[in-house]
Amino acid sequence: MTTLATYRKPAVPPRVAPLLETVSTSARSALLVAGGYFETTAGIGEFSLNSLTLALETGAAARRLHRGNKVVYDVIVNDLGMSCSDDVCTLPAAGPATTDVTPLTEMAAAAGTSLTVTRERTLRNRAARAMKRRLREPAEHPLFVRDGDEILFRSRQYEKVLAGVVKDDHVVPRCPLIVAEYFARYFARLRAAFPDCSHRHVIDVNSLADRDKVTKGAEIYLRTQADPDEEIVLVFADAACADPIALPYTKYDF
Amino acid sequence: MATIYLDHQATTPPDPAVVEAMTFAATHCYANPASPHAAGIRAFREVERARGAVARLIGAARSEICFTSGATEGNNLAIKGVVTPGERRHVVTTAVEHKSVLDSCRSLRAGGHEVTVLPVDAEGRVSAHQVAAALRPDTALVSVMLANNEISTVQPVAEIGAVTRAAGVPLHCDATQGVGSLPVDVRALGVDLLTFSGHKIYGPKGVGVLYVSNDLSDRAPLAPLLHGGGQERGLRAGTVNTTAVIGLGAAVGVLAEHRAEESVRLAGLREQFLSTLAELVPYELNSGTGPGFLPHAVSLSFEGADAQQLLLEVTEIAVSTGSACNSAAQEPSHVLTAAGLSPERIRGSIRVGLGRFTTEEDVVRAARALAAGVTSRAVGAA
Numbered sequence: 001m002t003t004l005a006t007y008r009k010p011a012v013p014p015r016v017a018p019l020l021e022t023v024s025t026s027a028r029s030a031l032l033v034a035g036g037y038f039e040t041t042a043g044i045g046e047f048s049l050n051s052l053t054l055a056l057e058t059g060a061a062a063r064r065l066h067r068g069n070k071v072v073y074d075v076i077v078n079d080l081g082m083s084c085s086d087d088v089c090t091l092p093a094a095g096p097a098t099t100d101v102t103p104l105t106e107m108a109a110a111a112g113t114s115l116t117v118t119r120e121r122t123l124r125n126r127a128a129r130a131m132k133r134r135l136r137e138p139a140e141h142p143l144f145v146r147d148g149d150e151i152l153f154r155s156r157q158y159e160k161v162l163a164g165v166v167k168d169d170h171v172v173p174r175c176p177l178i179v180a181e182y183f184a185r186y187f188a189r190l191r192a193a194f195p196d197c198s199h200r201h202v203i204d205v206n207s208l209a210d211r212d213k214v215t216k217g218a219e220i221y222l223r224t225q226a227d228p229d230e231e232i233v234l235v236f237a238d239a240a241c242a243d244p245i246a247l248p249y250t251k252y253d254f
Numbered sequence: 255m256a257t258i259y260l261d262h263q264a265t266t267p268p269d270p271a272v273v274e275a276m277t278f279a280a281t282h283c284y285a286n287p288a289s290p291h292a293a294g295i296r297a298f299r300e301v302e303r304a305r306g307a308v309a310r311l312i313g314a315a316r317s318e319i320c321f322t323s324g325a326t327e328g329n330n331l332a333i334k335g336v337v338t339p340g341e342r343r344h345v346v347t348t349a350v351e352h353k354s355v356l357d358s359c360r361s362l363r364a365g366g367h368e369v370t371v372l373p374v375d376a377e378g379r380v381s382a383h384q385v386a387a388a389l390r391p392d393t394a395l396v397s398v399m400l401a402n403n404e405i406s407t408v409q410p411v412a413e414i415g416a417v418t419r420a421a422g423v424p425l426h427c428d429a430t431q432g433v434g435s436l437p438v439d440v441r442a443l444g445v446d447l448l449t450f451s452g453h454k455i456y457g458p459k460g461v462g463v464l465y466v467s468n469d470l471s472d473r474a475p476l477a478p479l480l481h482g483g484g485q486e487r488g489l490r491a492g493t494v495n496t497t498a499v500i501g502l503g504a505a506v507g508v509l510a511e512h513r514a515e516e517s518v519r520l521a522g523l524r525e526q527f528l529s530t531l532a533e534l535v536p537y538e539l540n541s542g543t544g545p546g547f548l549p550h551a552v553s554l555s556f557e558g559a560d561a562q563q564l565l566l567e568v569t570e571i572a573v574s575t576g577s578a579c580n581s582a583a584q585e586p587s588h589v590l591t592a593a594g595l596s597p598e599r600i601r602g603s604i605r606v607g608l609g610r611f612t613t614e615e616d617v618v619r620a621a622r623a624l625a626a627g628v629t630s631r632a633v634g635a636a
Contacts, residue, residue, distance in 0.1 A: 154472070156317040156468060156471070156487065157317060157487065158487075159484050159487070159488045208290060208291060208292055208295065209290065211290060211295060212290075236292070236295050237292075238292060243292065245292065245295050245296055245299055246299070247295075247298075247299055247302065252315055252316075253306075253309075253315060253316040253317060254315055254316070254317045254468070
């Protein structure tokens, strides 16, 4: 791929080098690489398979950067049946309630590793509960503001970020909040599993179409919960995942 | 023989690394960085890399960097953006600021706001004490430059920042002249707004930076001058000038790597220029050359000379009589006037600015050419 940067790690395959540009070669890092995303209504498709391949390749290369590096993998499954644009979420025709993830777990096994699966329904429920607590204590959480039925996040990147809506006294999280929730879970997992690693990275492989919602979610997590040594690398790719684009973020970017 | 370019306060030649980066950008990053497709995201990534480089240079966060068309736009946006909303307010600035600051303040005054223009001492410097004395309960902004473009005076911005912080008044700093030679850390300076342009640091023309602290944005967001697509956090609508921004990022990278030793080298060259000149023709310094002044520049006067005429005749070198932005006005320099120089001395003044590609041979040749020009005019006049 073409980029201005000169990569300092020639041993890393060119496709994944940009994804690992900020990973230290002199200190231990813990990485969670998320790929393989799919919606249950559509099933496991080309992007899911290719993005998991990219994730596994990235993780393997990360291990070679430092012998003490720890790498785990996760697949996000959208079982909410929603597809999102900037401000609205729509419900498509119902698909199967559950999806067999065997093709993905087999890929991981073939690469000599394993993966976990995170379901968005779980994330949504956790995000709703957390937001309800925040709304009860607005002074403690000034970055979220209630504007009528809308819950807005005071972004430093976007003019408006809709974090959720309140319906009949229930909080309904929107995509950025769900994304922030999975970052929160991912980093909590890395902190608990690898307390000796001085740096933590989540490398999140996304479809090009999800750029705004994951970028907003990354900002929400980094500004509300992140530790200084945590980094999110947002990766955007088409279905083939041949030429992924990496955008690293830390809390200092905001 | 090629002209010796010694007008680096007016503009600088682009560094080869900048040209290379811009060539890459123009051919590979032409997509709109706001577009959702891969080419757009790729362009966005390069813009964000440049933003990160700028942020690191001045100790800011990436979200605090707004790209503009240059320091003039940045100064207008900083000053009018803070003051325009709400009721009549008061602004403090100094008599030696760049015209884009003074004229922005003038336009505020025309709009009913009050402006205090602080005088400077003989070195062109304002004190933190003066700023403190000028503050009022309705003061909305203080604007003080980092270093002067004509007489190189470095202002005590950090001391002024301590005063404005204590008073809760935002401080704007036009760092256009200083950022290429002096270490700049927005937190250490205590500024809320800071501007500079690409072409003064060997980057492209038509691009600049406005730093807006997140503290200020959270408290009282600036009112934009341009409305449209919401780019740059809604502060500056319009498609980002990707090629120029990427060139600026490259310029900042080179600057960060070499600024300290380059400043020492240029101070040495300036000394050599002045000592060579002193052997050939008498002159008076209008600016200092020690600590508290930029290392690469000097303003000086030749007694009885008409500097504008002199520079027309000394064709081997490119220098200016005053601010290049203002030279078309045919008015005596407002900076030299504010520093208390006589009209005669201002008439005979030139400013010399050395740069990254200036050599020892250049400064010796330039001194000889200038001296020859002064001497021949003096002989002709006699």
